[in-house]
Amino acid sequence: VEEARLGSARTTTGGPPAFMGCPVVLLLLWVVLRHTAATSGETYAAALNLSNVSWPEVDVDCALEVDWARRRVVAGGLVVFGAKEGAPPMPPLRPRLCSTSGGDSEVAVLTIATDVAYLREWESFTWNKMCYCARHGHRFMLFLGTVSPEAPSPLCPTHRASQHWIKSVAIHAALLLLETTTAAGVLVMDADAIFSRGTFAHPRLVECYRDAASPAALAFAGVEHYQVFVNAAVLFVRRSEWTEALLAAWWYHRCGEKDQLILWHALFSLWKVDGAPIDYDGVALLDYVSRDKRATNMTYRVARRSVVFDMAKRAFPANFHPGTAPSGRATLKETGILRFPHFALLPLTPLRGTHCGTLPPFRGVLHDHKNVENKMGRHDAKKNVENNKARTSFIAHTKHKPSFDCCLFPSSSSSSSSRRRGGEVGDNATAVAAKKGADDDDDDEEKNFDHREEEGSDHSSSSSR
Numbered sequence: 001v002e003e004a005r006l007g008s009a010r011t012t013t014g015g016p017p018a019f020m021g022c023p024v025v026l027l028l029l030w031v032v033l034r035h036t037a038a039t040s041g042e043t044y045a046a047a048l049n050l051s052n053v054s055w056p057e058v059d060v061d062c063a064l065e066v067d068w069a070r071r072r073v074v075a076g077g078l079v080v081f082g083a084k085e086g087a088p089p090m091p092p093l094r095p096r097l098c099s100t101s102g103g104d105s106e107v108a109v110l111t112i113a114t115d116v117a118y119l120r121e122w123e124s125f126t127w128n129k130m131c132y133c134a135r136h137g138h139r140f141m142l143f144l145g146t147v148s149p150e151a152p153s154p155l156c157p158t159h160r161a162s163q164h165w166i167k168s169v170a171i172h173a174a175l176l177l178l179e180t181t182t183a184a185g186v187l188v189m190d191a192d193a194i195f196s197r198g199t200f201a202h203p204r205l206v207e208c209y210r211d212a213a214s215p216a217a218l219a220f221a222g223v224e225h226y227q228v229f230v231n232a233a234v235l236f237v238r239r240s241e242w243t244e245a246l247l248a249a250w251w252y253h254r255c256g257e258k259d260q261l262i263l264w265h266a267l268f269s270l271w272k273v274d275g276a277p278i279d280y281d282g283v284a285l286l287d288y289v290s291r292d293k294r295a296t297n298m299t300y301r302v303a304r305r306s307v308v309f310d311m312a313k314r315a316f317p318a319n320f321h322p323g324t325a326p327s328g329r330a331t332l333k334e335t336g337i338l339r340f341p342h343f344a345l346l347p348l349t350p351l352r353g354t355h356c357g358t359l360p361p362f363r364g365v366l367h368d369h370k371n372v373e374n375k376m377g378r379h380d381a382k383k384n385v386e387n388n389k390a391r392t393s394f395i396a397h398t399k400h401k402p403s404f405d406c407c408l409f410p411s412s413s414s415s416s417s418s419r420r421r422g423g424e425v426g427d428n429a430t431a432v433a434a435k436k437g438a439d440d441d442d443d444d445e446e447k448n449f450d451h452r453e454e455e456g457s458d459h460s461s462s463s464s465r
Contacts, residue, residue, distance in 0.1 A: 044245035047273045048282075053248045056147050058173040062098035064142055066130060068407065073130075075142055080116055081123055095145030095166070097173045100130075103139035107206045107236075108183045110141040112170045113191055114163050119144070122191040124401050131407035132195040136203045139183060143170035155286045156255030164259040167232060168251040175239050175247075185210060190233040193363075193397045197404050205394055208356035209346060210236060213337065217344035218242050222363035222393070225348055227331055229308045232263055233397050234363045242342045246270055256289030258300050264308050267343065271315070274341040278315035305329055316340060364393030 045051045062076035072082025075098040093115055099108075111129055113119040119126060119142075126142075133140040147169055151161040167188070174186045187206055199205055213220045218240045224231050237243050249266035250259070268280040288303035309330040313320040319338040325331045332338060338345040346362040 041241035041244060044241065044270065044273055045248070048245065048249050048269055050245060050248045050252060053252045055172060055251070056095055056169055058143075058145070058169065059094065059096040060099075060173060060177045062096045064098040064100045064140065066100065066134075068134075071127070073126075075144060078116065078144075080119060080142070080144075081126070093145045095143065095147065095169060095173070097141060097143050097170065097177060099139055099141045099177065100133070101139075103133070103137050104182070105137045105139070105204070105207070106182060106184055107210065108139040108141055108174065108178060108181075108186045109133050109206075110143065110170060110174050110186050110188045111191060111193075112143045112167055112188070114146050114166065115144065119191065125191055125194050127407070128194040128402050128404070129189060132200060134407075135200060136205075138187075138206070139181065141174050141177075141186070143173065151255045153253045153255060155253055155283055156289070157286070158256060158289060160256070161254040162257040162259075164257065165251065165254040167259060168247050168254070171235075171237055172244075172247045172251070175237065175243070178239065185236060185238040188232070188235045188237065189395065190397065192399055193234050193395055194402050196360075196392055196394060196396050197402075198392070199360075199394050205356075205359070206236075208354060208359055209351075209362055209394070210238075211356075212351055212354040212359065213344045213346065216342065217339070218342045219246065220344040220346055220362075222361065222395075223332055223334055223338065223345045223348050225334075225365055227309075227325075227329070228260070228304060229264055229312060229332070230260070230267065230345065231397075232260060234395050240342075242270065253286065255286055256300070258289075261285055261289060261300055261303055264303075267340075268311065271341045271343075276315055276341050278311065280311060319345075359394070361393040363395045363397060365397045 059076070064076075065074045067073075067082065070082055073080040074082075076096055109129055109132075111126060113122075130140050132138070143166065145166065146163055147166050149160050149162070151159050171186065171188055178184070178186065209220075213236075219235065219237045221230050221232065221235050237247075246266050249269055250263050253262050253265060255262060262285075265282075265285040268278055268285070269282050272278050272280055272282070285303060285307070288298055288300055288307065290299050305327075306329055309320075309332075313330040316338075319333060319340070321331050321333055332345065334348040336347055337351070338347075348361050348364070350361065351359040
């Protein structure tokens, strides 16, 4: 600042901008902002006691090779799909993050599994994601491996954690790997999440949702129709010091079987540091890790259904319906983007007024009709299914095996990594056929799905085909 005042400000990389005749106050402001950005990560670490967080080693030097013709996938020498024999019994797998090469999108897509045997149960779901990524230039990332069941946080009463906690490790490793690429964010999808069929015709939808959430949202998810506060089954995360702190708190305080509870704990803890008027002592939610139904009011289920919502509603009343539902619970609003410090929940309804036009709901859930009927009765079940169809989402969270992946696999083709060049997957004839087959499907879907609808029109399409 003194050099700038004397007129000798340098223009080297990383130095202050050389404003000709700029008042000293602007340069002082620039220094303050630089200092704030540099120390915010340290602030979170100090406030949440995260300075000593230790992450497991993850092998990121792992290529994901896809042979589209033979429907074969190899992850760092390990045959994931396409093996003639079944998956052999395996010891706990050292964590590895494998990735397809290339991809010009600013967003990568990540899916996670503990082992090959588990992932093969979701093979068609995984092909759905890989084909979507290849078609639209997203880098596809696959995390495989297990972590120690030990829970080191002194706040964890059981000192044990399930393998659900590989998610925080996988996201952390993915964001570190993306620092060497043009991608600045990752869309995390559980094994049982798929891209809806109609979305294959529309490129850059992930970026559309990211932009709609605004730069202030460093992470976002979709509002749950069954009113889980934040469900990490489908989660978008940007690289930032805030998300680094979120992941660190989520990992360090791991405890019990369900990782969602500690995700809410981490969010509440960070929001309090951010200055939100949230009444959270940084400990309370860890008392609810038990899933023992005999512990009547101190279980994960109680926290999920009432405790978390009550805390969030007191701090962010504008994001909730006034009063309570017939069940007595607080409920999130289902329309409009719900904004929290550095975080957003996207609505269950079409998202209008974005620079991409009208977008379908970010995520939805497809139920098994019989299960819904058994729980709700035939009339209500039919109405529920119709409502789901009327608001078909970009991503569906479902146990239904998809009957499509929008890729064709003719018998003649050579192996290639999944790369998008000029709209094709790799360099072989399979890519052309795959794209042509998907384009034929798109013609059928175009009339049912358009993320550039006229304002005010209703979105009505179905991914149940």
